[in-house]
Structures are given as structure tokens and as C-alpha cells.
Amino acid sequence: GEDVEQSLFLSVREGDSSVINCTYTDSSSTYLYWYKQEPGAGLQLLTYIFSNMDMKQDQRLTVLLNKKDKHLSLRIADTQTGDSAIYFCAVPVGDTSNTGKLIFGQGTTLQVKP
Amino acid sequence: GAVVSQHPSWVICKSGTSVKIECRSLDFQATTMFWYRQFPKKSLMLMATSNEGSKATYEQGVEKDKFLINHASLTLSTLTVTSAHPEDSSFYICSARKQGLGYTFGSGTRLTVV
Numbered sequence: 001g002e003d004v005e006q007s008l009f010l011s012v013r014e015g016d017s018s019v020i021n022c023t024y025t026d027s028s029s030t031y032l033y034w035y036k037q038e039p040g041a042g043l044q045l046l047t048y049i050f051s052n053m054d055m056k057q058d059q060r061l062t063v064l065l066n067k068k069d070k071h072l073s074l075r076i077a078d079t080q081t082g083d084s085a086i087y088f089c090a091v092p093v094g095d096t097s098n099t100g101k102l103i104f105g106q107g108t109t110l111q112v113k114p
Numbered sequence: 115g116a117v118v119s120q121h122p123s124w125v126i127c128k129s130g131t132s133v134k135i136e137c138r139s140l141d142f143q144a145t146t147m148f149w150y151r152q153f154p155k156k157s158l159m160l161m162a163t164s165n166e167g168s169k170a171t172y173e174q175g176v177e178k179d180k181f182l183i184n185h186a187s188l189t190l191s192t193l194t195v196t197s198a199h200p201e202d203s204s205f206y207i208c209s210a211r212k213q214g215l216g217y218t219f220g221s222g223t224r225l226t227v228v
Binding site: 031033035040041042043045048088090101102103104105106107109 | 120148150155156157158160163207209216217218219220221222224
């Protein structure tokens with residue numbers, strides 16, 4: 001089945017850039033997603049990228065996709081203390097019409113030090 | 115648009131009792147709903163996929179008789195944890211989607227079985 005892997009922890013200083021990496025195995029995924037989860041809360045969709053794109057930028061967020069290597073990354077520019085949270089990458093599995101089930105990576109805990 | 119309401123947000127129940135969690139899509143009709151379970155500091159584990167009017171498809175290792183899923187309408191799915199035990203204590207999150215709209219998550223339910 002689909003396997004989605006992330007590093008578990010990242011610590012940065014406020015104002016630095018954060019880069020969270022993710023690898024996946026199912027190459028038929030059409031969209032790939034990044035979610036943010038704050039303590040005790042549900043999931044917040046941060047951004048997504050279509051599989052035929054290499055890069056997508058949305059304000060402080062940049063998503064890079066290397067489809068050949070099945071590698072996805074999320075860059076947060078000018079990281080703030082409010083960015084401290086767990087970040088999940090998620091990949092749909094099942095079909096290519098964007099209706100499949102969503103499989104999550106283990107989540108990367110981002111710690112931002114003042 | 116695309117709001118999913120999940121209730122209750124937290125519940126404490128005694129061992130042996132059953133607990134029902136509701137997931138409603140408020141402003142769209144969800145073709146598919148998903149139920150996830152999240153252990154502390156862990157990833158989201160997909161439990162089951164449910165389509166309106168049909169039986170849920172459970173992931174391997176998830177007990178169908180333990181976690182009853184009903185998807186009676188295009189806007190409501192329920193998860194009932196039957197004969198709950200302390201090991202069922204967890205954070206349960208639902209997700210609803212309509213083709214073309216992506217995945218929308220509820221705010222989660224914290225279940226504690228004492």
C-alpha cells in the first residue's frame with residue numbers, strides 16, 4: 001500500500017526558513033496536500049499541489065514536488081512562533097480522479113524558538 | 115464553503131458503554147466520508163471509508179463490530195464505538211469530500227474511556 005514518510009522533528013529560530021520533507025510511494029496521486037495541526041485541534045489545510053506542477057508558492061509557503069523521486073517539500077519563509085505545530089503531508093490513494101482515501105505521513109513537529 | 119462539523123468535541127464515557135460521534139457536511143453533499151484515529155503524537159490512521167447508502171469499507175485491522183459506521187445521508191456519517199474500553203481512548207477525526215472540492219476535516223473528537 002501507499003507509504004508516506006516524514007522526518008519527525010524540526011527546530012528553527014524565529015525568522016529562519018523551515019523546510020519539511022516528505023516522500024511517498026504511489027505515483028498515481030493527482031494532488032498532494034500539506035496540513036497543519038495545532039495541539040488538541042483538528043487539521044487545517046495549508047496548501048496543496050497538483051501532480052503536474054513542480055512548484056507552488058502561496059505567500060510564505062512554497063511547495064516543491066519532485067515527481068521522479070516522489071519527494072515533496074514544504075518551505076515556510078520567515079518562520080514565526082505561531083507556526084509551531086505538527087505538519088502532515090497527505091497523499092490520495094485509490095484512483096486518479098481525486099476521490100481516493102487520504103494517507104498521511106507521520107507528521108513533522110516544528111518547534112520555533114524565539 | 116466546505117465546512118464539516120463534528121460532534122461532540124470531547125466525551126468521557128465508562129468502560130462497556132457505547133459512544134456515537136457525528137460528522138456533518140454543512141454546506142455541501144459529501145460523496146464520501148472518512149474516519150481517522152489519531153494516537154497522541156502520532157499520525158492519522160485511516161479506519162474506514164464510507165459512501166452514502168452503502169456499507170463502509172474498513173481498513174485492515176479495524177474491527178467492524180467495534181467501530182460501527184453509518185452513512186445515512188449525503189451530509190451525515192456517524193461512528194459508534196461499541197462497548198468502549200480504555201484502549202479505545204483516542205482522537206477521532208472525520209473527513210468529508212465531494213469530488214472536485216478536496217478533503218474537508220472535522221475538528222475532531224477526543225474520546226476518553228474510564
